[in-house]
Amino acid sequence: MLDARFVRENPDVVRKAMADRCASWSVDGFLELDTERRALIGELEGLQARRNEASKLIGGLMRDGKRDEAEALKAEVREINERISAIEAHVEAADTDVRNMLLTAPNLPDESTPFGEDETFNPEVRRWGTPRQFDFEPQAHWDLGPSLGIIDFERAVKLAESRFVLLGRDGARLNRALINFMLDVHGANGFVEWSPPALANAETLTGTGQLPKFEEDLYQTTDGLYLIPTAEVQLTNIHRDEVLEASDLPLRYCAYTPCFREEAGSAGRDTRGMIRVHQFDKVEMVKFASPETSFDELETMVAAAEGILQKLDLPYRVIILCTGDLGFSAAKTYDLEVWLPSYDGYKEISSCSNCTDFQARRAAIKYRSTGEFKGSRLAHTLNGSGLAVGRTLAAVIENYQNADGSISVPAALQPYMGGQTVIEPPAKPVG
RNA sequence: GGAGAGCUGGCCGAGUCGGUCGAAGGCGCUCGCCUGCUAAGCGAGUAAGGGGGUAAAGCCCCCUUCGAGGGUUCGAAUCCCUCGCUCUCCGCCA
Known part of the structure; x- marks a missing residue:
């Protein structure tokens, strides 16, 4: 606000x-x-x-x-x-x-946010890693996953509807490994881990900006609660209506949660695979900072997200969102895009934003500092994915695939997979 | 789901035969004094949101807020009603 x-x-x-x-x-x-x-x-x-x-x-x-x-x-x-x-x-x-x-007014773009009408104007900041040259025809995860018996799209439809995913066997384990790996890395970097409710009330969603303008993107329960579209909602609202101590800032939080999105208005986009689905896992980072440091905190938050991709050795690039592509609550946003062979390009896997005092004003998140100033001031809030787990899983499957249809387990994940180094095709067709 | 107790300022906690209570006291915090240092002590100050005045920092005036909403009244933290939440006991249950 x-x-x-x-x-x-x-x-x-x-x-x-x-x-x-x-x-x-x-x-x-x-x-x-x-x-x-x-x-x-x-x-x-x-x-x-x-x-x-x-x-x-x-x-x-x-x-x-x-x-x-x-x-x-x-x-x-x-x-x-x-x-x-x-x-x-x-x-x-x-x-x-x-x-x-x-x-319903969006946040004011920070002066460092470049001008542009839409996503085609988003400048690239840097690239890391080199997309792998395959000496065979690489498969998309929506083909490779089912043939390995680790992703089942058809049964997911039977259980729920389209745009849902059923992971099985080593796919389920790899997903869990990714979550644990990400949380451990962030924890080692000073992010406090939380495990919040997956449902949130209207006040909470108003605090972070999803309501009232974007209600059609949310799943609502019959008794007026909403399924969270991101853990940002809960992590940020932890301190709603609170006055923080300046000496405690910045606060760095992280959480793994499932995320639920109606994806209204995206019919026909990313219809294949698990890139755009109604339910996905995500590890989220949130920071509370003073206005003086919030933009520095944004840089280190991006670095934290990049650290995950680097440890997984997944090629990516960093872009900065221009004014026309900026999200509702954000004053400045960096997107991380991972290399996906099936897209023959980079695909968003993390979005890190400084929302300045926009959410803090809605949610009444303040801080005080003895001696520095009288009373209390609005804090700045930041959020960033670290990372979207489903898309990371797809990226691992595609980038780590081998000619024989198997997948190598990234070295960083092997400790989380009981030392397993490869996910093999099943001896007989998966049924 | 049943029964009972409670919800007051950054925190704790007084305050019911309705008026001078935005609210005692304490803690915390700020400023000053005092004290070799520290601790202790002394004095003063210290809620939020909104509207207006002033060229403006300061400052001044006013309104609202004692879980939320409604009612009674000239006037409500105080009385009545509804709802929410917390706690205790019982039931049920992963």
């Missing part, structure tokens, strides 16, 4: 930010609602002040036994109250209008 006062005082800055984002949020529409709201509040508070004053007088008159004068005042206050309740309804409506509008 943007600061209403900032929008009021810097309309041109916000206008430019929205234009850069190709967002349709109307600054003028907001200013109009905001002005109306403040006028109504002024009117209401004037009446309330008079009522409070009169009530105090009544108290004194009653004590002094001046009943008649008190009764006259009471009658006056009754009248004031009628006017107050009439205006209150208007103020409430104006409050709701302003808040709703503010809740």
